[in-house]
Amino acid sequence: MTKTTLTRFCLLASACALLSAAPVAGWSQDRAPAAPEPSQPVVQKKAETVQLRPVSDFDAIEDETERSIAIFEETGKVLLHPRCVNCHPAGNVPLQTMAMTPHQPPVVRGDANFGVPGLMCNTCHGPENVKVVGQTEDILSIPGNPNWHLAPIEMAWQGRSLGEICEQIKDTDRNGGKTLAELIEHMAEDDLVGWGWNPGEGREPVPGTQEAFGDLYKAWAATGAHCPAP
Amino acid sequence: MVSFTLNGEERRFDGDPETPLLWVIRDAERLTGTKYGCGIAQCGACTVHVDGMTRRSCITPIADLEGSSVTTIEAVSGREAEAVQTAWTAIDVPQCGYCQSGQIMSAVSLLQMNPAPSDADIDAAMAGNICRCATYQRIRQAIHDAASSLEG
Ligand code: FES
Ligand code: FES
Numbered sequence: 001m002t003k004t005t006l007t008r009f010c011l012l013a014s015a016c017a018l019l020s021a022a023p024v025a026g027w028s029q030d031r032a033p034a035a036p037e038p039s040q041p042v043v044q045k046k047a048e049t050v051q052l053r054p055v056s057d058f059d060a061i062e063d064e065t066e067r068s069i070a071i072f073e074e075t076g077k078v079l080l081h082p083r084c085v086n087c088h089p090a091g092n093v094p095l096q097t098m099a100m101t102p103h104q105p106p107v108v109r110g111d112a113n114f115g116v117p118g119l120m121c122n123t124c125h126g127p128e129n130v131k132v133v134g135q136t137e138d139i140l141s142i143p144g145n146p147n148w149h150l151a152p153i154e155m156a157w158q159g160r161s162l163g164e165i166c167e168q169i170k171d172t173d174r175n176g177g178k179t180l181a182e183l184i185e186h187m188a189e190d191d192l193v194g195w196g197w198n199p200g201e202g203r204e205p206v207p208g209t210q211e212a213f214g215d216l217y218k219a220w221a222a223t224g225a226h227c228p229a230p
Numbered sequence: 231m232v233s234f235t236l237n238g239e240e241r242r243f244d245g246d247p248e249t250p251l252l253w254v255i256r257d258a259e260r261l262t263g264t265k266y267g268c269g270i271a272q273c274g275a276c277t278v279h280v281d282g283m284t285r286r287s288c289i290t291p292i293a294d295l296e297g298s299s300v301t302t303i304e305a306v307s308g309r310e311a312e313a314v315q316t317a318w319t320a321i322d323v324p325q326c327g328y329c330q331s332g333q334i335m336s337a338v339s340l341l342q343m344n345p346a347p348s349d350a351d352i353d354a355a356m357a358g359n360i361c362r363c364a365t366y367q368r369i370r371q372a373i374h375d376a377a378s379s380l381e382g
Pocket of ligand 2: 325328329361364365
């Protein structure tokens, strides 16, 4: 008998021994008693909701320029949040997660900030967030919005300071040609901006509400739209 | 009830509107050429065309498809699809084949929009289609071959 056949024979023999020894009731079990619980998607713990301070909180600052800057700095809680910066990357690859890691699968920007032929953004991102049920522990939904796309490269925020971003979003060459009024409306009303507060299951939303964020922008504009030092 | 076109035929689906398109295609329609790999838009095995664009069917709720036209590997047609099929068989691209219907749907879409893709164009277009057998070199070659056959 060769070594392999011998091993196989022994395995069979021990299996038979086990079989005859096993109590019949044991066979009604689906899983071995020692097996861990079947895997289920974990319920992620809710990130603590960070609020935005209301405009009135800044009334005490007498100097208007300083007040304007302080209000803008408050909006920075949103602007610098990964949920916003992930789609304003400095390169040609969108980012994802709170750790701002490169998008997986490795998609690229493309001519229209909407991916490339064969792999456009809407290959995966539909008009709304889609819940993913029971597939994995860490991807609980695929984000979506009717206007899903990457911010153009001139609107890149990744790696910039709040002061730099402030100058950038006022600069019509780098903000899509928006007047200050249009910029404020964009912040307060735009649906894709609003996605940040409704990013789908498994993703931490940006602080506050879009309404509170919009109010801060209106107050910032009304106080002269001053920027923090870069 | 969702009404849509599947491979040119009117279809209806009256199950849970959140059912992923992949499940409708495979389980309800019994078209098993489209594969399940990950269920989370990470592998590309489930790629179909929706209104002419690539779409990962595993994360597309059927409710989104009201009035849309879906094409699967079973029915993809036209010049580009023929060129891809010829190029694929000529050099035997598939190994186990599991990922290939997704690869082909992406490749056809790429060629429809870019008839002469560079290596970089191909890599970017195919980046979301994973092949466990690593047939990437042959996939890229076959796409170039299909592109040159379309030139004539
Ligand atoms: S099964 Fe849809 S991308 Fe993997
Ligand atoms: S051919 Fe086997 S996974 Fe691609």
